[in-house]
Amino acid sequence: MSKRLVVALSGGVGGAKLALGLSRILPADDLLVVANTGDDFEHLGLNISPDIDTLTYALAGLDNPATGWGRRDETWSFMDSIGALGGEDWFRLGDRDLALHVERTRRLRSGQTLSEVTADICRRLGIGARVVPMSDDRVRTRVRSETGWIDFQDYFVRQQCRPVVHALTFDGVTLARPHDDIMAALRSGDVRAVIVCPSNPFISVEPILAIPGIREAIAGSGAPVVAVSPIIGGQAVKGPTAKMMRELGLEASAAGVAARYGDLLDGYIIDHADADGVAAIGARVTIANTLMTSLEDREMLARVTLGAADALASRR
Amino acid sequence: MSKRLVVALSGGVGGAKLALGLSRILPADDLLVVANTGDDFEHLGLNISPDIDTLTYALAGLDNPATGWGRRDETWSFMDSIGALGGEDWFRLGDRDLALHVERTRRLRSGQTLSEVTADICRRLGIGARVVPMSDDRVRTRVRSETGWIDFQDYFVRQQCRPVVHALTFDGVTLARPHDDIMAALRSGDVRAVIVCPSNPFISVEPILAIPGIREAIAGSGAPVVAVSPIIGGQAVKGPTAKMMRELGLEASAAGVAARYGDLLDGYIIDHADADGVAAIGARVTIANTLMTSLEDREMLARVTLGAADALASRR
Numbered sequence: 001m002s003k004r005l006v007v008a009l010s011g012g013v014g015g016a017k018l019a020l021g022l023s024r025i026l027p028a029d030d031l032l033v034v035a036n037t038g039d040d041f042e043h044l045g046l047n048i049s050p051d052i053d054t055l056t057y058a059l060a061g062l063d064n065p066a067t068g069w070g071r072r073d074e075t076w077s078f079m080d081s082i083g084a085l086g087g088e089d090w091f092r093l094g095d096r097d098l099a100l101h102v103e104r105t106r107r108l109r110s111g112q113t114l115s116e117v118t119a120d121i122c123r124r125l126g127i128g129a130r131v132v133p134m135s136d137d138r139v140r141t142r143v144r145s146e147t148g149w150i151d152f153q154d155y156f157v158r159q160q161c162r163p164v165v166h167a168l169t170f171d172g173v174t175l176a177r178p179h180d181d182i183m184a185a186l187r188s189g190d191v192r193a194v195i196v197c198p199s200n201p202f203i204s205v206e207p208i209l210a211i212p213g214i215r216e217a218i219a220g221s222g223a224p225v226v227a228v229s230p231i232i233g234g235q236a237v238k239g240p241t242a243k244m245m246r247e248l249g250l251e252a253s254a255a256g257v258a259a260r261y262g263d264l265l266d267g268y269i270i271d272h273a274d275a276d277g278v279a280a281i282g283a284r285v286t287i288a289n290t291l292m293t294s295l296e297d298r299e300m301l302a303r304v305t306l307g308a309a310d311a312l313a314s315r316r
Numbered sequence: 317m318s319k320r321l322v323v324a325l326s327g328g329v330g331g332a333k334l335a336l337g338l339s340r341i342l343p344a345d346d347l348l349v350v351a352n353t354g355d356d357f358e359h360l361g362l363n364i365s366p367d368i369d370t371l372t373y374a375l376a377g378l379d380n381p382a383t384g385w386g387r388r389d390e391t392w393s394f395m396d397s398i399g400a401l402g403g404e405d406w407f408r409l410g411d412r413d414l415a416l417h418v419e420r421t422r423r424l425r426s427g428q429t430l431s432e433v434t435a436d437i438c439r440r441l442g443i444g445a446r447v448v449p450m451s452d453d454r455v456r457t458r459v460r461s462e463t464g465w466i467d468f469q470d471y472f473v474r475q476q477c478r479p480v481v482h483a484l485t486f487d488g489v490t491l492a493r494p495h496d497d498i499m500a501a502l503r504s505g506d507v508r509a510v511i512v513c514p515s516n517p518f519i520s521v522e523p524i525l526a527i528p529g530i531r532e533a534i535a536g537s538g539a540p541v542v543a544v545s546p547i548i549g550g551q552a553v554k555g556p557t558a559k560m561m562r563e564l565g566l567e568a569s570a571a572g573v574a575a576r577y578g579d580l581l582d583g584y585i586i587d588h589a590d591a592d593g594v595a596a597i598g599a600r601v602t603i604a605n606t607l608m609t610s611l612e613d614r615e616m617l618a619r620v621t622l623g624a625a626d627a628l629a630s631r632r
Contacts, residue, residue, distance in 0.1 A: 045418065080412065086437070103398060105361050106361030121401055
């Protein structure tokens with residue numbers, strides 16, 4: 001009998017696109033999306049979980065196709081008003097988006113866990129797949145630049161990724177416990193594939209892999225691990241992945257990302273634009289269209305990725 | 317040398333109209349507006365101070381002339397979104413208005429007092445007059461109806477004042493300390509007038525008067541106390557004042573309000589519509605146009621009220 005569960009590790013925009021594709025071709029019970037929470041932060045007294053939010057909006061069909069983050073049909077009256085009251089206005093919070101942050105913050109303060117809040121909101125928005133935070137414990141990505149250590153959202157949003165990154169750390173990660181559903185899935189013996197979504201390796205995927213126990217559980221799951229390259233033609237589709245790779249002394253290429261993941265990967269999906277880099281990649285490579293513009297692109301890449309995983313499984 | 321300070325006791329909509337009138341005819345340093353905080357509540361995890369907000373928006377020229385509460389040029393995307401996430405949506409919070417609640421909540425949690433937050437926000441919005449909460453301590457108005465005691469906003473907004481009111485209480489008031497500025501002003505020997513704004517006596521003015529020390533300090537200030545009737549022609553301009561008076565066994569009239577305030581009042585301003593009730597009023601009555609529709613109405617009523625106070629002072 002074939003194995004059932006697909007575990008997808010995801011950050012925000014790019015990862016959410018593939019997660020949506022997977023959610024459309026798999027039965028709801030078969031997909032577990034593990035969201036990075038290293039980007040989470042407290043802002044204006046609100047608990048904000050950017051990657052969970054982007055996944056939630058994408059899976060609910062509420063995402064903003066123009067920005068990749070936030071909600072569609074958004075208005076900005078709150079942002080127009082907060083500055084005059086002395087509030088910080090460098091992080092853009094739309095009026096509709098704000099409802100999620102306010103309601104989550106209220107529930108967290110009342111004692112619910114982040115995963116409970118996430119599960120309930122996904123259910124209310126009609127999302128079938130499970131989305132779980134990598135951990136209910138606090139993990140915070142920080143970046144070391146010329147001026148010292150800075151909080152991730154300070155680097156990412158306020159300074160728009162301008163600082164040169166010398167190092168990254170995930171505060172709290174050594175004490176963080178992986179979400180129970182992740183470990184239960186990986187230990188179930190029923191994992192069809194572990195998919196590493198096309199998210200930034202350093203700030204989206206590695207925080208998940210750094211949670212004690214997760215990397216070992218992936219290796220022990222018996223499932224093929226297939227990543228989709230976030231680099232197309234030497235460029236990141238969105239965000240600072242390529243810039244960050246160069247700053248960290250790595251080759252800014254699809255092959256460079258595969259090298260970074262190392263023996264975690266069994267399979268790797270790259271774009272046609274990167275086909276001449278195949279020789280340098282240790283994992284088994286599949287060449288596909290990885291730029292997800294349409295909904296069909298998302299579904300097709302999900303099929304290709306699962307197909308690659310299934311092919312790897314059949315060779316074992 | 318004539319006395320300088322005008323201390324105005326105010327609730328929301330009606331009180332804020334007269335406070336604006338006073339602020340336009342007095343030097344900024346001469347006006348102290350004391351805001352009721354018995355209506356304050358925590359909602360969606362946010363600290364909301366309806367009367368302070370209405371005063372702030374009115375004095376800053378940001379008020380919504382259609383509703384009397386909230387901000388002008390408001391949008392409602394947050395409200396459109398919160399219900400689907402499981403958040404309560406019976407209390408209408410506009411997107412611009414929300415900026416004030418979020419920023420205040422953030423500051424209160426960081427350790428600022430309500431009066432510090434209020435003062436800073438008033439300054440940022442260019443309000444010259446001082447607006448102070450009656451107390452930085454927590455006071456909560458509750459209402460007893462047929463079904464027992466309920467929170468004020470539950471009665472006022474969720475149930476739209478439908479329950480019959482048998483009694484009111486101000487939880488916490490016996491331990492609440494009056495704001496220092498109120499006591500300093502009342503004890504300064506420099507009070508020109510204490511104005512009781514045309515707000516609901518039971519739920520806007522009496523919580524202020526119930527703070528230990530305030531009623532005595534008003535009496536001891538040596539200043540004339542002049543109220544403006546919130547009842548015009550036997551009707552409340554806005555809100556449940558008349559309904560509440562009948563339910564509490566009082567006469568729903570301008571004279572009934574004066575009787576409720578009793579010997580607190582030296583002077584009382586009533587509308588032309590209520591002129592035939594003069595004989596029943598103990599305080600010295602001035603008849604004026606008390607329906608404040610235009611900005612000129614607000615200024616004129618402020619002048620009439622101060623004039624009445626000055627006339628009372630000259631007779632002492």
